[in-house]
Amino acid sequence: MAVETVPGPLAAPVSGPNDPGAAASAQIKKSLSRRYAAERRFRIYGVLAILFGLLFLGLLFGSIVLKGYTAFVQSSFRLDVFLDRGVIDPDGQRDHSALMSADYTKLARKALATAVGADPDSKPQMREVGQLLSRDVDVQIRKVVLDDPSLIGKTVPIWVLAAGRVDMLLKGQLDRDLPPETRKLSDQQISWIDKAVANGSLEKRFNTGLFTNGASSNPETAGIGVALVGSLFMMMTVLLLAVPLGVAAAVYLEEFAYKNFWTDLIEVNINNLAAVPSIVFGLLGLAIFINFAGLPRSASIVGGLVLTLMTLPTIIIATRAAIGAVPPSIREAALGVGASKMQTITHHVLPLALPGILTGTIIGLAKALGETAPLLMIGMVAFVVEYPTSPLAPATALPVQIYMWATSAERGFVERTSGAALILLALLICMNLIAVILRRKYERRW
Amino acid sequence: MLKMPTLDVQTNAAAAGTETKVFANDVNVYYGEKHALQNVNVNIPDRAVMAFIGPSGCGKSTFLRCINRMNDTIPIARVTGKIVIDDQDIYDKSLDVVQLRARVGMVFQKPNPFPKSIYENVAYGPRIHGLTHSKTDLDEVVQSSLEKAGLWSEVKDRLDEPGTGMSGGQQQRLCIARAIAVNPEVILMDEPCSALDPIATAKIEELIDELRQNFCIIIVTHSMQQAARVSQRTAFFHLGTLVEEGPTTEIFTNPKDKRTQDYITGRFG
Numbered sequence: 035m036a037v038e039t040v041p042g043p044l045a046a047p048v049s050g051p052n053d054p055g056a057a058a059s060a061q062i063k064k065s066l067s068r069r070y071a072a073e074r075r076f077r078i079y080g081v082l083a084i085l086f087g088l089l090f091l092g093l094l095f096g097s098i099v100l101k102g103y104t105a106f107v108q109s110s111f112r113l114d115v116f117l118d119r120g121v122i123d124p125d126g127q128r129d130h131s132a133l134m135s136a137d138y139t140k141l142a143r144k145a146l147a148t149a150v151g152a153d154p155d156s157k158p159q160m161r162e163v164g165q166l167l168s169r170d171v172d173v174q175i176r177k178v179v180l181d182d183p184s185l186i187g188k189t190v191p192i193w194v195l196a197a198g199r200v201d202m203l204l205k206g207q208l209d210r211d212l213p214p215e216t217r218k219l220s221d222q223q224i225s226w227i228d229k230a231v232a233n234g235s236l237e238k239r240f241n242t243g244l245f246t247n248g249a250s251s252n253p254e255t256a257g258i259g260v261a262l263v264g265s266l267f268m269m270m271t272v273l274l275l276a277v278p279l280g281v282a283a284a285v286y287l288e289e290f291a292y293k294n295f296w297t298d299l300i301e302v303n304i305n306n307l308a309a310v311p312s313i314v315f316g317l318l319g320l321a322i323f324i325n326f327a328g329l330p331r332s333a334s335i336v337g338g339l340v341l342t343l344m345t346l347p348t349i350i351i352a353t354r355a356a357i358g359a360v361p362p363s364i365r366e367a368a369l370g371v372g373a374s375k376m377q378t379i380t381h382h383v384l385p386l387a388l389p390g391i392l393t394g395t396i397i398g399l400a401k402a403l404g405e406t407a408p409l410l411m412i413g414m415v416a417f418v419v420e421y422p423t424s425p426l427a428p429a430t431a432l433p434v435q436i437y438m439w440a441t442s443a444e445r446g447f448v449e450r451t452s453g454a455a456l457i458l459l460a461l462l463i464c465m466n467l468i469a470v471i472l473r474r475k476y477e478r479r480w
Numbered sequence: 481m482l483k484m485p486t487l488d489v490q491t492n493a494a495a496a497g498t499e500t501k502v503f504a505n506d507v508n509v510y511y512g513e514k515h516a517l518q519n520v521n522v523n524i525p526d527r528a529v530m531a532f533i534g535p536s537g538c539g540k541s542t543f544l545r546c547i548n549r550m551n552d553t554i555p556i557a558r559v560t561g562k563i564v565i566d567d568q569d570i571y572d573k574s575l576d577v578v579q580l581r582a583r584v585g586m587v588f589q590k591p592n593p594f595p596k597s598i599y600e601n602v603a604y605g606p607r608i609h610g611l612t613h614s615k616t617d618l619d620e621v622v623q624s625s626l627e628k629a630g631l632w633s634e635v636k637d638r639l640d641e642p643g644t645g646m647s648g649g650q651q652q653r654l655c656i657a658r659a660i661a662v663n664p665e666v667i668l669m670d671e672p673c674s675a676l677d678p679i680a681t682a683k684i685e686e687l688i689d690e691l692r693q694n695f696c697i698i699i700v701t702h703s704m705q706q707a708a709r710v711s712q713r714t715a716f717f718h719l720g721t722l723v724e725e726g727p728t729t730e731i732f733t734n735p736k737d738k739r740t741q742d743y744i745t746g747r748f749g
Contacts, residue, residue, distance in 0.1 A: 292555060293555060361592075363588060363590055363592035364592060364594065364595075365553075366550065366553075366586075366588060366592065367588065367592040367593070367594060367655070367658075368594070368604075369550065369553065369581060370548070370550070370581060370585065370586035370587075370588070370659070371581070371582070371585065371604060371605035371608075371658060371659065371661075371662055372578050372579070372580075372581040372582035372605060372608070372609060372662060373578070373604075373608055374578045377608055381604075381608075382594060386595065
């Protein structure tokens with residue numbers, strides 16, 4: 035910390051001791067050291083406050099990153115699956131429903147048993163082998179078969195997800211020194227896992243499923259795909275509704291409206307709305323959009339409408355501030371050459387206010403993206419597996435997905451909670467960065 | 481299409497200061513409760529420079545802003561009385577204020593070019609009024625306006641550079657070029673040199689002297705020397721009233737009113 039040097043004493047007074055000037059300068063000198071000390075103290079307080087803030091920020095980010103980074107990789111088995119014609123398609127009809135309902139899990143178990151050297155004829159061993167695989171393993175193999183039915187009868191290498199407990203062991207979240215009954219894996223299973231790791235058929239791979247999968251009760255196949263699409267639909271709704279409405283309202287209030295009791299009242303209310311707790315907007319959305327207007331529950335359009343209401347005050351306030359910051363001389367210049375009021379606004383005021391409007395909009399959107407409480411009220415806390423095809427289809431939102439995972443106990447969901455929080459934070463940082471860059475780029479000085 | 485006025489110095493000189501362009505009758509301006517301007521009556525001649533002088537807050541700028549109805553933009557301002565330009569009452573309900581401002585250009589105290597290119601600054605007025613029909617027309621108008629503002633030779637190679645990047649004096653001349661590009665009849669100047677250094681001021685004053693061949697120019701100024709240098713007629717405002725108006729030489733050498741005399745001899749103001 036830079037400490038300002040206190041200036042040395044001024045030249046000694048030349049006049050006698052009774053000179054009032056000398057007395058005053060002595061008095062000033064005495065008070066000076068006190069004033070500089072106060073300044074130094076204040077600087078120290080400031081630095082301490084900032085360090086304190088940084089410390090907690092570091093703790094927050096540190097804990098989220100530490101808990102969450104493992105969510106971006108997922109343990110998978112590389113299995114040489116023999117796509118047995120007799121199991122998948124005994125009739126040889128290539129019938130779709132037959133392909134859909136075949137017992138792919140059996141094929142995966144057999145392949146894994148071969149890989150780790152378990153006895154395929156021993157039922158208890160096969161059960162234990164099966165516990166190492168994700169419960170969704172049949173879906174993954176089925177997808178391969180449905181994509182290319184000509185593979186039936188051949189042996190194909192397929193990456194399939196390992197069970198959550200295997201994943202935990204590989205990530206070091208499960209202590210292998212625990213007694214077998216509490217660690218959920220038998221000694222036999224652990225030896226198979228070690229063998230699979232040694233021969234390269236079990237490894238941690240980048241977890242694309244985290245970004246593309248929908249909701250699932252198995253942590254290893256749960257993802258934020260549906261939540262991302264839901265959030266995207268909502269952001270689009272907010273962008274399409276809140277920006278035009280907010281900018282139009284701000285332009286009208288700032289440029290056209292007469293200053294009277296009513297506009298004052300509106301202004302106060304807009305400022306108040308910006309401070310209304312978001313859960314209240316959720317109640318409003320529930321009462322109006324769902325109960326009165328009859329829009330479907332859990333739909334992203336309703337979430338988007340609620341977030342629009344919530345974002346409007348932010349955008350109006352930011353736009354008004356940006357318009358107000360355009361110097362009146364520019365308006366006068368335009369009016370002076372005979373531009374109409376509308377031309378003055380569209381040709382000069384709005385382009386100059388654009389950086390501020392964009393910044394306000396993006397910050398409003400970022401706020402809406404991270405909003406959870408109102409979405410809980412309108413039923414966006416939903417277990418949605420299928421991607422929503424329209425804004426009217428059921429969906430969830432990113433922060434709501436985080437909230438739902440946070441309430442699950444499995445270790446796999448704990449890391450996913452933090453992983454999804456990291457993704458949300460990354461999105462928000464990107465949006466704020468765009469706001470800063472836009473402001474820097476289009477900021478004009480005059 | 482409007483033609484740019486031809487520079488016919490001979491006839492203009494002959495006509496200078498003889499016919500009335502702007503005529504004000506009992507103009508009163510109120511800002512809310514405040515009576516800012518009281519019963520102003522004045523005739524402003526065409527093709528001449530009229531200077532408004534007076535101490536700060538005397539109402540000279542207020543009156544100037546009445547002539548292109550710039551006071552309309554202030555919600556609490558109220559104007560009564562009559563201002564006539566060429567037999568047309570500009571406060572008449574049928575008059576369109578946008579059209580009026582195309583006829584009455586204005587140059588402001590602080591140079592206020594748009595944060596756009598030099599070309600766009602000048603071209604803006606003709607473009608919004610649809611005065612030109614082709615790019616070549618517009619180029620011509622821009623060039624002749626910049627020439628009349630004495631700026632062409634300085635900027636002809638950098639027309640696409642921002643107008644805000646020039647020096648203060650150049651900016652103010654750009655604002656004058658912008659004002660004359662729409663071919664107005666009257667140009668109002670509200671202390672156009674108060675933010676400029678003496679050299680830039682001299683250039684603007686020279687320019688004003690040239691422009692009066694073609695326009696009716698009304699200038700508000702704090703500097704009595706400036707009024708004496710550039711104007712043919714001068715009006716002295718004090719405390720919201722027009723105290724005295726007459727030929728500039730007469731006002732400065734032989735004022736009729738005691739207050740005018742006190743002001744020009746520097747006893748107050």
